Amino acid sequence: MEVTLKFILNGKPIEVKVPPHWTLLRLLREKLGLTGTKEGCGIGECGACTVLVDGIPLHSCLLLAPKIEGKSVETVEGLGGRDSLHALQKSFVDHGAVQCGFCTPGILMSAKALLDGNLHPSKEEVKEAISGHLCRCTGYQQIIEAIEAINKDVRE
Amino acid sequence: MIPPFDYIIPETLEEACNILWEAGKDVGVIAGGTDRVIGLRNGDHSPRLLIDITRIPELRKIEEQDGRILIGAAVTHSEIASSPLLKKYGRVLSDAAYEIGSPQIRNLGTIGGNIVNASPAADSLPPLMVLNAVGKIVSREGAREVPLDQLFKGPYETNLKPHEILVHIGFEKLSSVMRSSFVRLARREAMAIARMSMAVVLRIEKSTNLIEDIRISPGAVMPRPQRMSEVEELLKRKSPDEAILKTASQKVSGVMVRTSGVRSSTSYKAPVVEALFLRAMRSCLEDRG
Ligand SMILES: Cc1cc2nc3c(=O)[nH]c(=O)nc-3n(C[C@H](O)[C@H](O)[C@H](O)COP(=O)(O)OP(=O)(O)OC[C@H]3O[C@@H](n4cnc5c(N)ncnc54)[C@H](O)[C@@H]3O)c2cc1C
Ligand code: FES
Ligand code: FES
Numbered sequence: 334m335e336v337t338l339k340f341i342l343n344g345k346p347i348e349v350k351v352p353p354h355w356t357l358l359r360l361l362r363e364k365l366g367l368t369g370t371k372e373g374c375g376i377g378e379c380g381a382c383t384v385l386v387d388g389i390p391l392h393s394c395l396l397l398a399p400k401i402e403g404k405s406v407e408t409v410e411g412l413g414g415r416d417s418l419h420a421l422q423k424s425f426v427d428h429g430a431v432q433c434g435f436c437t438p439g440i441l442m443s444a445k446a447l448l449d450g451n452l453h454p455s456k457e458e459v460k461e462a463i464s465g466h467l468c469r470c471t472g473y474q475q476i477i478e479a480i481e482a483i484n485k486d487v488r489e
Numbered sequence: 490m491i492p493p494f495d496y497i498i499p500e501t502l503e504e505a506c507n508i509l510w511e512a513g514k515d516v517g518v519i520a521g522g523t524d525r526v527i528g529l530r531n532g533d534h535s536p537r538l539l540i541d542i543t544r545i546p547e548l549r550k551i552e553e554q555d556g557r558i559l560i561g562a563a564v565t566h567s568e569i570a571s572s573p574l575l576k577k578y579g580r581v582l583s584d585a586a587y588e589i590g591s592p593q594i595r596n597l598g599t600i601g602g603n604i605v606n607a608s609p610a611a612d613s614l615p616p617l618m619v620l621n622a623v624g625k626i627v628s629r630e631g632a633r634e635v636p637l638d639q640l641f642k643g644p645y646e647t648n649l650k651p652h653e654i655l656v657h658i659g660f661e662k663l664s665s666v667m668r669s670s671f672v673r674l675a676r677r678e679a680m681a682i683a684r685m686s687m688a689v690v691l692r693i694e695k696s697t698n699l700i701e702d703i704r705i706s707p708g709a710v711m712p713r714p715q716r717m718s719e720v721e722e723l724l725k726r727k728s729p730d731e732a733i734l735k736t737a738s739q740k741v742s743g744v745m746v747r748t749s750g751v752r753s754s755t756s757y758k759a760p761v762v763e764a765l766f767l768r769a770m771r772s773c774l775e776d777r778g
Contacts, residue, residue, distance in 0.1 A: 334495055353495060354492065354493045355491075356491070376527055376530070377523060377527070377593070380591065380593065389596045390592060390596060391593055391597050392593045395522055395523055395527070396526075397522055397526065397541075399498060400498075402498070461592070462592060465591025465592050465594065
């Protein structure tokens with residue numbers, strides 16, 4: 334049995350049929366062709382699948398699709414594209430915060446949620462915001478710097 | 490892979506109770522799903538139908554009523570951690586909520602799910618024990634109020650019936666003379682769940698410097714959440730000096746060993762639970778100002 338879901342995806346209202354036992358992650362990747370959101374662990378430990386639901390970072394691997402009925406979902410595809418990078422994406426590139434890139438889409442979404450609610454986060458707040466993300470490559474330092482650079486840009 | 494099921498999101502409590510009652514077997518309740526979805530993936534359970542209770546208004550609010558605080562079962566850990574009402578009147582619980590998992594887990598996981606899942610390591614349970622929390626449970630058959638320390642049968646086992654819903658948890662507000670503390674072993678470096686913790690509520694009579702009220706509940710060291718009443722009795726009407734704290738801490742590990750039996754991990758756990766107890770007590774004592 335499929336259910337029909339209506340929700341806002343990256344700012345646009347959509348309607349889609351989905352089996353209710355699918356996760357939002359599976360819906361995004363397998364039905365909507367949005368493969369920017371990654372599946373790492375599938376059990377809420379790594380953060381690679383993080384998307385924003387009504388502005389709040391959640392693991393899409395643990396979120397059953399029917400839960401997003403009527404809500405607004407933002408994925409990395411909504412942040413910016415190849416020719417129109419979001420300030421955060423640009424800052425990640427500039428600071429060498431992307432190596433293999435597997436963790437990047439998820440971290441970008443948590444960083445966006447942080448900055449949307451708090452234009453001048455402290456280093457501690459930045460660390461806290463990305464504490465649910467694992468990165469095997471960077472050691473986190475460049476990622477923290479990339480996010481902090483944004484709030485400096487705004488201040489200047 | 491998650492096996493297929495149907496999914497209903499009722500808008501009212503009555504509707505949810507009716508569906509649960511009529512659907513009979515192989516039906517389950519789901520809140521945030523942070524435990525449930527992992528169970529589905531692992532094949533621990535394969536329900537025919539899931540009832541999502543997160544859009545029922547009564548389950549979504551934190552309120553103050555006649556000197557008590559009521560927390561809806563579907564309130565998330567993030568909402569508990571940031572609630573001004575809880576910071577003021579139930580700090581031991583909001584501090585614990587802030588320690589749970591990661592931001593994403595706290596944004597999705599609920600207090601009701603934490604309780605009903607009944608993991609011995611669930612972080613909200615020791616605080617709820619020292620707050621003397623009472624759960625309100627409803628079904629088509631009616632409503633009942635259950636002190637939470639009577640809800641748990643063992644690890645991952647409660648006496649909730651399959652058609653019952655936990656609506657809210659209530660406790661008497663901690664007054665400003667009460668001190669409380671929640672301490673946990675590792676502060677989220679690892680996101681693994683097996684972590685020991687300690688929750689304490691303490692009131693010292695100013696004029697006599699004697700302990701008038703003391704409530705102690707450890708996390709992840711006993712098969713089910715409970716208070717350590719033996720240690721509480723030992724401390725009552727005593728002056729909180731180092732000697733008595735030391736004696737009490739040894740009693741804490743003694744009770745732990747007696748309740749959970751001697752295991753390979755005991756030699757590691759005993760000094761840790763003692764240290765956690767001392768840290769929690771000292772944090773309450775320093776806080777007296
Ligand atoms: C990566 C990760 C890290 C975690 N870290 C921690 C941690 O540090 N500390 C900790 O304590 N927990 C942790 N957890 C466990 C989990 O997040 C919590 O137990 C959470 O509170 C569960 O709530 P939920 O709403 O997601 O429950 P669900 O998964 O929706 O439900 C859990 C169980 O409770 C039942 N249930 C839920 N609500 C009700 C209700 N109102 N009435 C009747 N039955 C109900 C469901 O039927 C199910 O059996 C972690 C989990 C993950 C995946
Ligand atoms: S894939 Fe969701 S947290 Fe790892
Ligand atoms: S850049 Fe490779 S995991 Fe983070």
